[in-house]
Amino acid sequence: MQPGVNTVQDDFDILIVGGGLVGASVALALAKGLRVALLERAEPPALAVLPQDWDARIFAISPGSQAFLAGLGVWPSPRAGRIREMDVRGDAGGAIRFDALELGSEQLAATVENRLLQATLWRALQGKVELIAPALPQAFHADERSASVTLADGRVLRSKLVVAADGANSWLREQAGIAFSRQSYGQQGVVGNFRCARPHGDIARQWFRDDGVLAWLPLPDNLISIVWATDDASAAQLLALSPAALASRVAAAGGRALGDLQPLGKAAAFPLSLGRAASIIGTRLALVGDAAHTIHPLAGQGVNLGFGDAKALAALLDQACGRDPGDAMLLQRYRRMRAEEVLLMQSVCDGLQKLFALADPLSGRLRNLGLNLTNQAGPLKRAMMRHAFK
Template identity: 35%
Template sequence: MFDIAVVGGGLVGLPLALGFAQAGFKVAVIDAQAPEEVARAEFDGRVSALSPASLAMFGQLGVLPHLENRLQPVTDIMVTDGKVGGRAAPFFLHFDAADNEAGPLMHMAENRHIRIAAQKAAERAPDTLHQIAPDGAESFARDAGGVEVRLASGRVIRARLAVAADGRASRLRAFAGLKTVGWSYDQMGIVTTVEHELPHDGTAQEYFLPSGPFAILPMQGNRSSLVWSEKTALAKTIMAMDEEGFARECAKRFGDYLGAHRPVGPRWSYPLGLQLAHDYVSERIALVGDAAHVLHPLAGQGLNWGLKDAAALVEVTAETARVGLDIGSLAALERYQRWRRFDAVSLALVTDGLNRLFSNDVGPLRLLRDVGLGLVGKLGPARRFLMREAAGGSGDVPKLLKGEPV
């Protein structure tokens, strides 16, 4: 019998399990993929923007020492409007690390390096952490005392609390009857890595193009990750192009400010949409990360918000156990829901509104948003407020995000 079963051992699930183990719980983390499989470059070529709060959490969990030499500091963020093949708008929003007392605005890391670092931390975690992989969760059963997870291997795991960290199509969420609301943006995200002649100097660029945002995110060396939102029909055409055609499409949007450049390595695509769970908890079951909320990537906060879920759930569960209450009871889990749901819904609505405002070529709207970007860029307090929000240090911050033990 485990205290907690975490279904999904990915970028949020494994750190969550590390947090539970560090708090003294006997935890099983179940993942259908073998650890060596998810660490391959071909498995996930995306990068993630890690806030200072997320790095503090990784430090407390023992992940950061295995990741430090893989981090690219971001010292400037430039946000502007534009058109494919045209000049950027004269108004822009500039976030500068000089305005940020904590240092770099964020750090970029390849997802595979985050997975490897978390895996190394798990190997050194307390022996109350049990990794079960590769072995997928096939079915679930629930009674007054706990949740049973039947695995593909036939093994049955029983725990007092089960946590869904198994992504946007969560099977555990479906079993719990937790409904979602959402919609498609008729956009696809295209991700690839570009090598370029000139150094990026730690600057991240985000251009709002009529078809969707186009982000250039600095990586280590003279490399950047492109996170490119495009209308679905055109995205499928671009993804089907040969290397030369794909490079031409990248060049139309990338420009020449970093000199000669070319895409390297694989390319990936995935549909973009918004999805929010009505409820994050039911009796003995809680949702975290993409199982609870899927946001548009334009704000770069998806992983940070998932880690904030994880930190809050660990803290609530630990405090519940300390006073001798049932960690899987709905009364205990509803505190976690109150803590996290409002934040996630608020960010989802902001990103949804920004995507709709900027993903068009309507003249009056273009003028309004360009002037708005310029005004926010000139107002120091407004700009610094946005930086604090992105850093993860505002509101009721869980202890792990402060780098403190639970």
Template identity: 40%
Template sequence: MDNPHGAAILRAMEPDTPDTDVIIIGGGLNGPALALALAQGGLRVTVLDALPAEARGGAGFDGRAYALSLGSVRMLQALRIWPGVAESAQPILQVKASDGRAGEGAAPWFLSFDHAEIEEGPLGQMLEDRHLRPALLTAIGDEPRVTHLSGTQVVAQETGPSGVSVTLADGRRLQARLLIGADGRQSGTATRAGISRSGHDYGQTALVCAIAHERPHDGIAHQFFMPSGPLAILPLPGNRSSIVWTEARAQAERINALDDAGYLAALRPRFGDFLGDIRLEGARFLYPLNLTLANDLVADRLALVGDAAHGVHPIAGQGLNLGLRDVAALAEVVIEARRRGEDIGTSPVLARYRQWRRFDTATMALATDGFNRLFSSDNPLLRLGRDLGMGAINALPPLRRRFIREAAGLSGDLPRLMTGRAI
């Protein structure tokens, strides 16, 4: 929803009076979350979204869901988003991970993470895109410090000693102290800033859908490591689950081209019958998988968050959580700098964000890449080694608890928002 106050910031500007404090390019999930956090900290923010508003809220987005870590849930609570979506969420009470092959069921060695092993509550929450996205868009629409311009393409950006400017496709020009790229793996913001990328293609594609099933899932998330790639079965409210199913690219495209009956026939041997009969609900999606990392998180008066900074394999379901940690850290750095009277776009300020986030993002990228290489293999020795490894972790409560806290987003140097506190 566009803010009716938006036209006011498009006025002609003086060199020391920018149109807005921060411009965020990207209107997905991380961009609006960052806009809300910064606005609640007293900054004026403009969100530029290339997609029209109706595309963001359309039924075509139905079917996707996110595994939000406990840290991400706490952040949404601090941003006052969570109360409006809590009834639509499904707590993740247990996570089970095991090796498997289509038609053979799970291997005897497995990992099991139970929420009862930590004091804080559920490991996380499953929330569908159709609930989270509108809640964020409504919140920034209701926030007077945020201007949301949808259907707006950025064609150029320039930095100067005291600010940054962007030029829109219709010729308008906006100026700010700081520019944020939240525009995904093909980030035009990063490219225009001269930030190169590293990574590689996995040759895999994720098939994503929602299913209904006969038996209750009991709040358990399952991850089966198949030779062609992982299959995640993630609980949704009611007798429904979200499926993230990885296959070699040609096979995934062949399966996706089938009708619903053929699609389910391909899924059932991999899924098994532990939840009874299954049927499709909502749309089906196809996502080619690659690893893409920006070679820097910042440039002159610019910072990157979310997939614009790091696109990782979905094997651990941490993509959005990683992006929200970026958002929480950057918001804290910028708001605190503003309160100290610093220019929020200067290199010393942005260096704090880079230092805070670069280790965590690099570690997660390497971990997901390594897990995918290790588990997307049918080599008998590798299978034996990883099965014994999972069994060993499962047998050692202190080590298992450490993994649980990491998966729940409770470890490391957490930004205040990730602990549920306002900045």
């Protein structure tokens, strides 16, 4: 606390630290009947009109996450795309294809820009929660009675429950003394957007390659967004290319399935790792999103796991009917509710990444055979689809 600054205390039922997609959705979901505050270091821009350019960070939103967001009044999102089919190719002839019709649905997932969904959430929060941004947290304290976060300006925010939604490098998780195991994949996720020469048909395409995993996600207006998970050195080489040269490289890596690609904006990259918090709860503390867990993006489930956290926590507190939201027994229920799904998704994505990273011929034949056999096994494939696209 700075000398000479008067301390002001504000009391809330819920204090959320981190105003990204997951943190903002938690705040909005909990705003009914509770006094909620959302603390963010930098206030995201509230977009009054759609920008001409496209955000390089695109998320595949599962039907369950989309329903959750729709229930909060923040869907449909402007210029969202859809994934009607998914075409996955192995590195030695293996292939599997998922079609929404097999589930009696119109789409497997929706595609939406991070920037636009973020702005939509923040607009919806106006007048429903107290937005404290920009703000710099300095200290966290929690005991059996309450929790508090002290800001750099001397303000003290007290609450019954604090939610850590401040990302993989969570300040709040560290302040609470919760260990976080992080296993780097030695890879970067290179992302960018392109216009296609041929219609993409609302089909998501993915290739397991010797140099990593390349995914093309369909966007409206015959655009695609790509995520190329590749080793650090290859990622640096891709980012060093001119936009036109990168577009040519991406098109060639995908077998020119959609013809020539025209670049839209600059590419970017982010490091990939498997992360697990030793516990997703603490004293009057709950962790959500990347603060609780990170996974490899090959299945596109990272943000959906975070929305699953938000949905579970909000439902639990709604059912508590006025009970203390920081009650230790309630938080234990939240931990149990999320344990199985998070562990399963992390294990599947980590296992697939490691399986396709093996270079020996026998492993290559087996994994590609597995893709082909699963593609032919109707009941097994539909069971996988119901879980992955729920």
